[in-house]
Amino acid sequence: VSAAEQAAQHLDIAVIPGDGIGPEVITEARKVLDVAAEASGATVDYTEYPLGVQHWLATGETLSEETLQQLRGHDAILFGAVGADPQDTRVPSGLIERELLLKLRFSLDHCVNLRPARTYPAVQTPLLADAPIDFVVVREGTEGPYVGNGGSIRKGTSQEIATEVSLNTAYGVQRVVEDAFVRAQGRSKKLTLVHKHNVLVHAGDLWRRAVEQAAPSYPDVTWDYMHVDAATIHMVTHPGRFDVIVTDNLFGDILTDLAGAVTGGIGLAASGSINATGDAPSMFEPVHGSAPDIAGQGIADPTAAILSAALMLDHLGLSTAAEQIEQAVHVQLSQWAAEGSATLSTAQRGDAYVQQLRRVVA
Amino acid sequence: VSAAEQAAQHLDIAVIPGDGIGPEVITEARKVLDVAAEASGATVDYTEYPLGVQHWLATGETLSEETLQQLRGHDAILFGAVGADPQDTRVPSGLIERELLLKLRFSLDHCVNLRPARTYPAVQTPLLADAPIDFVVVREGTEGPYVGNGGSIRKGTSQEIATEVSLNTAYGVQRVVEDAFVRAQGRSKKLTLVHKHNVLVHAGDLWRRAVEQAAPSYPDVTWDYMHVDAATIHMVTHPGRFDVIVTDNLFGDILTDLAGAVTGGIGLAASGSINATGDAPSMFEPVHGSAPDIAGQGIADPTAAILSAALMLDHLGLSTAAEQIEQAVHVQLSQWAAEGSATLSTAQRGDAYVQQLRRVVA
Numbered sequence: 001v002s003a004a005e006q007a008a009q010h011l012d013i014a015v016i017p018g019d020g021i022g023p024e025v026i027t028e029a030r031k032v033l034d035v036a037a038e039a040s041g042a043t044v045d046y047t048e049y050p051l052g053v054q055h056w057l058a059t060g061e062t063l064s065e066e067t068l069q070q071l072r073g074h075d076a077i078l079f080g081a082v083g084a085d086p087q088d089t090r091v092p093s094g095l096i097e098r099e100l101l102l103k104l105r106f107s108l109d110h111c112v113n114l115r116p117a118r119t120y121p122a123v124q125t126p127l128l129a130d131a132p133i134d135f136v137v138v139r140e141g142t143e144g145p146y147v148g149n150g151g152s153i154r155k156g157t158s159q160e161i162a163t164e165v166s167l168n169t170a171y172g173v174q175r176v177v178e179d180a181f182v183r184a185q186g187r188s189k190k191l192t193l194v195h196k197h198n199v200l201v202h203a204g205d206l207w208r209r210a211v212e213q214a215a216p217s218y219p220d221v222t223w224d225y226m227h228v229d230a231a232t233i234h235m236v237t238h239p240g241r242f243d244v245i246v247t248d249n250l251f252g253d254i255l256t257d258l259a260g261a262v263t264g265g266i267g268l269a270a271s272g273s274i275n276a277t278g279d280a281p282s283m284f285e286p287v288h289g290s291a292p293d294i295a296g297q298g299i300a301d302p303t304a305a306i307l308s309a310a311l312m313l314d315h316l317g318l319s320t321a322a323e324q325i326e327q328a329v330h331v332q333l334s335q336w337a338a339e340g341s342a343t344l345s346t347a348q349r350g351d352a353y354v355q356q357l358r359r360v361v362a
Numbered sequence: 363v364s365a366a367e368q369a370a371q372h373l374d375i376a377v378i379p380g381d382g383i384g385p386e387v388i389t390e391a392r393k394v395l396d397v398a399a400e401a402s403g404a405t406v407d408y409t410e411y412p413l414g415v416q417h418w419l420a421t422g423e424t425l426s427e428e429t430l431q432q433l434r435g436h437d438a439i440l441f442g443a444v445g446a447d448p449q450d451t452r453v454p455s456g457l458i459e460r461e462l463l464l465k466l467r468f469s470l471d472h473c474v475n476l477r478p479a480r481t482y483p484a485v486q487t488p489l490l491a492d493a494p495i496d497f498v499v500v501r502e503g504t505e506g507p508y509v510g511n512g513g514s515i516r517k518g519t520s521q522e523i524a525t526e527v528s529l530n531t532a533y534g535v536q537r538v539v540e541d542a543f544v545r546a547q548g549r550s551k552k553l554t555l556v557h558k559h560n561v562l563v564h565a566g567d568l569w570r571r572a573v574e575q576a577a578p579s580y581p582d583v584t585w586d587y588m589h590v591d592a593a594t595i596h597m598v599t600h601p602g603r604f605d606v607i608v609t610d611n612l613f614g615d616i617l618t619d620l621a622g623a624v625t626g627g628i629g630l631a632a633s634g635s636i637n638a639t640g641d642a643p644s645m646f647e648p649v650h651g652s653a654p655d656i657a658g659q660g661i662a663d664p665t666a667a668i669l670s671a672a673l674m675l676d677h678l679g680l681s682t683a684a685e686q687i688e689q690a691v692h693v694q695l696s697q698w699a700a701e702g703s704a705t706l707s708t709a710q711r712g713d714a715y716v717q718q719l720r721r722v723v724a
């Protein structure tokens with residue numbers, strides 16, 4: 001147990017279960033988290049924040065300043081999923097996503113959106129060439145086309161014009177690029193910058209110069225560049241070539257869903273929205289959404305939420321506990337591959353991971 | 363032979379072979395085109411325009427007003443590929459792509475960038491579930507983030523800000539949406555709008571309203587909406603669900619490379635940049651690029667260029683000739699699947715298609 005782990009004896013976690021399958025998968029993530037923390041001699045306090053569609057319908061609030069201040073006081077945030085059923089006409093499309101999820105990422109300065117993508121030998125991928133995949137996408141989290149800068153004139157007329165402005169700063173890009181180089185050093189030492197600088201000249205050029213300028217400080221890391229369109233091809237034809245991908249907010253959004261798909265399903269994809277300075281809590285959430293179509297049935301796969309909790313533990317210095325969760329998931333997935341797991345409920349999956357984790361930590 | 367085919371007896375084609383493997387694949391496309399046209403009783407005149415990297419290095423010109431005027435006079439443009447070797451430091455990155463390829467698409471008002479994606483039984487795809495795929499992407503071609511509207515301040519300093527502005531107009535979106543609905547009517551009557559309207563609110567909303575408003579005029583077509591990130595998942599897990607996809611310029615760029623990959627390789631992916639009014643020539647080109655890494659070796663796959671020529675014939679009213687090329691390609695691909703084709707040169711492939719086509723038209 002490292003010094004960091006000694007220090008992190010008590011974890012004060014904010015939980016935002018959210019909508020749809022969010023609360024279902026978070027329940028399981030907490031079960032697993034409790035066991036892992038305890039085994040590392042840590043205690044966990046949870047404070048639940050009932051934000052999301054229901055809260056908005058009841059109060060008209062998505063995320064008040066007061067709640068945001070409270071959230072700032074926690075060590076980290078465990079986030080389920082938000083978003084209304086598209087059939088639910090009471091909720092303006094994307095409102096909760098923007099005014100809660102994206103507002104959190106922006107307000108808490110989650111500059112790095114970290115999204116690991118890996119295969120498990122026991123999990124079938126949709127690809128014929130089932131070579132191991134193990135890379136991490138470092139997605140910028142606070143700028144690009146996500147800044148909400150745009151508008152329209154003559155709306156609803158045949159003369160309507162709508163704009164969307166992507167904002168990119170040296171400050172925002174450089175810190176993400178540095179983070180990606182550091183991660184590459186701790187992995188297979190290969191960084192790929194993904195952008196579309198042949199078309200998005202100004203932003204693309206800023207990204208490229210940021211990588212070129214950082215590279216000499218990481219002489220052991222080799223780097224290359226790939227257009228985003230070409231990157232989707234490689235992700236299908238030889239995803240094993242990637243180690244660390246660094247990219248902008250929108251390209252990262254697209255590529256990580258694709259990465260989830262090629263590694264065996266978005267039900268396994270975890271993520272962390274990292275505040276790099278520690279001035280505000282980082283947030284950990286499955287990449288999948290609220291999945292209103294299967295919500296309430298108790299059939300959602302909690303694996304991505306559980307792996308997100310492991311990312312959180314690692315971020316908080318409890319790397320042994322994080323590894324133990326990953327190992328338990330690994331072993332349990334292999335067991336299910338042998339036994340079949342199609343009919344298991346969300347809770348049964350969570351319980352199985354807990355049991356497996358107990359064996360790992362014993 | 364239809365009235366349109368009777369009228370289209372003489373084809374006046376501009377050819378821009380371009381860079382890298384562009385000239386190699388265009389040579390084969392012309393061989394095939396000649397045979398197909400002749401069989402339909404049409405004659406073809408080619409005017410070659412030596413544009414691209416060499417021309418720029420020699421003259422400093424990418425596409426002069428004069429050349430653009432000459433191009434306007436042709437019935438259609440057959441385009442190979444452009445783009446310098448990224449190692450070639452004499453050519454600013456993306457310059458030829460923007461000032462030649464994109465300039466043509468914008469100047470000739472190629473509002474619809476049409477990109478069919480289909481599997482051939484004989485061609486192995488990278489997907490395990492090898493179900494047939496047959497859809498077409500109707501990619502907007504003249505606006506969105508491709509307009510070149512952006513800039514930077516304090517360039518090269520730690521205070522640099524770079525912007526990219528996506529411009530979207532009712533005019534531009536509506537015409538593409540109409541085109542997509544019409545194509546859906548002629549196919550399986552299923553349209554999918556792909557965007558990211560939960561984040562790109564203004565542009566996304568314009569696209570959605572355009573589809574909602576057009577839909578009643580096409581009561582036999584059902585439509586749905588998908589976020590671009592989710593669309594990449596479906597493209598890998600069940601691409602057979604798509605019939606017609608309509609989307610913006612950048613999302614269309616990304617999705618069609620992915621579509622090329624999942625259908626068996628970008629070596630088969632054809633495209634047409636369509637001027638919908640007929641005021642200017644449409645342009646037909648393989649989706650792949652100039653591939654400097656394999657240029658000059660005579661090993662490029664000419665199939666995408668040949669299928670692009672077929673799209674061109676169809677667009678010019680010679681639909682029988684177009685189908686005959688597609689059939690020849692189909693048969694020849696099956697034959698190669700049985701015999702093996704790994705060692706064939708570009709010219710050998712072209713010659714085989716010609717032979718096969720002679721049988722089809724006989």
Ligand SMILES: CC(C)[C@H](C(=O)O)[C@@H](O)C(=O)O
Pocket residue numbers: 097098101102253287560561591
């Ligand atoms: C819900 C949406 C705003 C979000 C995003 O686009 O970032 C989601 O797709 C994700 O990837 O976390």
Ligand SMILES: CC(C)[C@H](C(=O)O)[C@@H](O)C(=O)O
Pocket residue numbers: 198199229459460463464615649
């Ligand atoms: C070369 C590039 C500008 C072009 C694009 O982005 O449209 C290419 O990727 C394509 O898809 O035709």
